[in-house]
Amino acid sequence: xxxAGTAFLALWNDIAxxxxxxxxxxxxxxxxxxxxxxxxxxGARRYxxxxxxxxxxxxxxxxxxxxxxxxxxxxxxxxxxxxxxxxMRPDFANFVRAPFRVEQSLGVxxxxxxxxxxxxxxxxxxxxxxASSLLSQAGVVAVHTGAGGVADATADWxxxxxxxxxxxxxxxxxxxxxxxxxxxxHALAHARRMLALEPLPADFACDVYDLAYAFPGHTPHAxxxxxxxxxxxDAKS
Numbered sequence: 001x002x003x004a005g006t007a008f009l010a011l012w013n014d015i016a017x018x019x020x021x022x023x024x025x026x027x028x029x030x031x032x033x034x035x036x037x038x039x040x041x042x043g044a045r046r047y048x049x050x051x052x053x054x055x056x057x058x059x060x061x062x063x064x065x066x067x068x069x070x071x072x073x074x075x076x077x078x079x080x081x082x083x084x085x086x087x088m089r090p091d092f093a094n095f096v097r098a099p100f101r102v103e104q105s106l107g108v109x110x111x112x113x114x115x116x117x118x119x120x121x122x123x124x125x126x127x128x129x130x131a132s133s134l135l136s137q138a139g140v141v142a143v144h145t146g147a148g149g150v151a152d153a154t155a156d157w158x159x160x161x162x163x164x165x166x167x168x169x170x171x172x173x174x175x176x177x178x179x180x181x182x183x184x185x186h187a188l189a190h191a192r193r194m195l196a197l198e199p200l201p202a203d204f205a206c207d208v209y210d211l212a213y214a215f216p217g218h219t220p221h222a223x224x225x226x227x228x229x230x231x232x233x234d235a236k237s
Contacts, residue, residue, distance in 0.1 A: 002105040
């Protein structure tokens, strides 16, 4: 399924292992719904790869444009977190925030696994038909490409513990959705060969993640209940 909007935000992070179960509840019941309640954020998905030592979580936000993150509504969430959100922040780690402009978004439906491949422009061969070629691979249901890169590793979680080693730089990304993990991994290997990116390490920006949660799903009106009352009051004043 094509992404909704002209941009997307990719986020990777960890949480203290002792709080992973709480993180899953908080992210599902509060964090993602309140983000998706912001005008211009069209939906969010949480992915995970518990086999990874770091960057076990990957979150994808579909947005009208990158300017959404400068709006009063979104900034209100950052500056005035709920008590639960504030309590989670100190146990975040390895936070990477990367906004992208959509270049291509092809396919139908949402896959249960997503291959993430990010690289620096100029260090890859980028055939014009790369996305359509991947879409023809077995089990692939959608392919999205974006231009942008890591902008601010601490924009959301200023109290989070940062990685000991800075994440590698990238300004291009490809997301390949598939019907299962093995086919997503196969598509990732194909993408690396096609783009001449075999030397990339199997880090957070070159791996497969499993879909854990999507909001608002097929009920977009569900986001209304998570809007902060002052947002609509400010709009009417």
